[in-house]
Amino acid sequence: MPGREEFNDWYNEIVERLELTDKRYPIKGMNVWRPYGWKLMRNIDSLIRHEFDSTGHDEVLFPLLIPKDQFAKEAEHIKGFDSEVYWITHAGLNKLDVPLLLRPTSETAMYPMFSLWVRAHTDLPLKIYQLVNTFRYETKQTRAFIRVREIHFFESHTCHVDFEDAERQVDEDTKILRRFAGKLCIPYLLCKRPDWDKFAGAFYTLGIDALMPNGKALQIGSIHQYKENFSRPYDIQYEDESGEHRYVHQTTFGMSERLVGTIIGIHSDDKGIIIPPAVAPYQLVIVPIISKKGAVEVMNAATKLRDEIASAGIRVHLDDRGLRPGNKYYHWEERGVPLRVEIGLRDIEKNSVVLVRRDTGEKSFVPRSGLITAIQAAMDAVEKNLWDMAEEKLKENILIVDSIDDVVISEDEDTASGIYSMPWCGSEECAHAIEEKTGLGLLGVPSNRGNPEYAGSYEGKKCAICGKGAISMVMAAKSM
């Protein structure tokens, strides 16, 4: 893993060297997904599809373009996005009567339709999601996967009979998040954002943050409770059992291609990146060890092995290029393939293969008959180890302090000392004071729906600012 100082340069360089993305596209912040990067993203998409499908969400696809008048219906929402949307003013040779914008997020595209779809309590809950690209005119320095202007993301949108049912949806979302992030080996903080940093239009926002190697926090997604904030302006009403008309309560949950950036950032070592098995474009690469004798035999055995592993549903690649094995090892280690199988003439004679883990370098001789089981077990072990290492790193970098005076701010703009956690009295005044005195941004109060234990306990402690009794911890960090 690169050190705090090296991270920025290392990251910017490796995403292109491994052909995950190409930043040379002639629009800043809009990059090309190359085959290896896009395979990784698509595997991440498949995982979340599986989660949503198995929790009763339906996949849909809404139009990209939103008429200006629909966009303007929720006052807070438009205030939040006005300065970062792309405007279409002309089509063909005509000026449009109503300008259209590219979705920065899809509330204002979906909710006019929800208003038509929801009629009675029997239509609820309505649970849908889509996987699309979204567009935000970033004015900050762009960075592949992390801060781009065309963003690949998922967004789920739900409607409920009341606040409590919407809260149950937030609970479900946090459970989906736990399973999903587990497969991606990304430990995260789940914090209720301060009011001044919640999503434009939300009742409250749970921010999802990961720790990057430079010590900064990276927001990788969020879950929002909207209450009736959107259903009122968009008139999404239902008739309840007694015939009364009520507004629905809504939630959303979204995460973006920042997940790719996070995987690259947190699962890496001197050899390159390490991709969690659940989303690796190739979960296993086979390198045939060819010597003068028995080349055909080895290639045949390797091909048979490839087919057998593939038919077990494992994403396998046979590297049959005319290169030396060492070069192939280097190539695939750098690209993060979690497992490697080596097979040579001696292995064929012994009816076994060599299985190598990317994360630990550990080699084992596996009998041919038990290979699929051994591969599955090795993938589980890699997943567990990647999670444990990343969680250890996160814990190490959460700096639990009692007083604002214990906060040490790195003077280097590109790095941070970690994520601070401190006791807080609950007053908005003290929250603002933390931001002002440290220059850090508040991630918010650790949610019980996440892993609040990462943040330490506030019990018996006093507010880091005013010294009154604390009612929670609050987390603060430099964000990427």
Next chain:
Amino acid sequence: MPGREEFNDWYNEIVERLELTDKRYPIKGMNVWRPYGWKLMRNIDSLIRHEFDSTGHDEVLFPLLIPKDQFAKEAEHIKGFDSEVYWITHAGLNKLDVPLLLRPTSETAMYPMFSLWVRAHTDLPLKIYQLVNTFRYETKQTRAFIRVREIHFFESHTCHVDFEDAERQVDEDTKILRRFAGKLCIPYLLCKRPDWDKFAGAFYTLGIDALMPNGKALQIGSIHQYKENFSRPYDIQYEDESGEHRYVHQTTFGMSERLVGTIIGIHSDDKGIIIPPAVAPYQLVIVPIISKKGAVEVMNAATKLRDEIASAGIRVHLDDRGLRPGNKYYHWEERGVPLRVEIGLRDIEKNSVVLVRRDTGEKSFVPRSGLITAIQAAMDAVEKNLWDMAEEKLKENILIVDSIDDVVISEDEDTASGIYSMPWCGSEECAHAIEEKTGLGLLGVPSNRGNPEYAGSYEGKKCAICGKGAISMVMAAKSM
């Protein structure tokens, strides 16, 4: 299947009634993909992904936006698209220095990058594809899936060392098309378009057309040979084995969501639509036959059946709603689910189930032990029957005539008598004369890479216009 006259109204109504799409989105020609329609589209996408992946194409994703100056590099191309692109002129509160357009197709997005990626003959062939939405400002009457302004489509783009290798790619594309259209049960015409109707910038275009129930042709895709027409303006050169620099030869292949419209149009009867098994959202629906006695036993058996069928990789749905079986039959027949399994107490006792085909209504009693095999066989039979019926219909509606005087033009704008095929001398003059005298558009000369036998033989025949010896048949139709 609706008659010629009923087709338009029937189509416009059924796409919404079956909840495939919602046309009430507040931008004309930009519709919402509802869950059932989007599942169908995604299954079509999976099929083509499988075809491209297994022929050595890599999936990528290019940005949606294209700077005006890149778009303008190939003169013919911009002439062809200038009047139908959406222009972004502002972002946030700023006016953009260089206007951006939404891709109408991705040549001008991809080829500046190809120019960076292709260096030497060892980089060739380059074969990539993407599945994206594309945008065209249609001025004609819009129609769901068939003429929309946001179009879901796939596009493959390839680069080759020379014209011959690019021709081999066109051959491969036509083979992919044959397999793919076979699974969709869409028989098609493959015609080399006349020069004045080829794709803007192409050397030649093979148009892919299907027959719709109103007697009109619907272009569902195309394959283009570009020769060096794009590689010169975009400077895509490689160094050949002797160290010389040469321009690559390029091809593209694309088809769109019109495939969904075609399936709906051509596979339908009085009960509703019939979806080919390979792409059906549900390939099989289970309807439990519940009577007063043994309700729990039947539901348990139905659930077990569902799990067993699902684990064989079949997309199955258990309809456990509290409705009468007849209502469920009606519901799923209308929506085109190719197979239905009924299971009641008596079936459990006999250790069998009832299997019903959607296309023929044929019922059979299948012993429980051979069920998966029977389902697979039934799906194959439905696929074959849907293809055969549609091919028969296509053949019936190809009107082979000797002279232009035999062409009968329907006066009704919304219908056509079918697709005409006639002998042609090969002169551009006579081709124009056919269009002028009949008011039909030329689909072009039937390609040997398709099924030229549909068009009849030109041998020994004389040009339908000038009476000189024919060198091919030429096809003409009203297009949707």
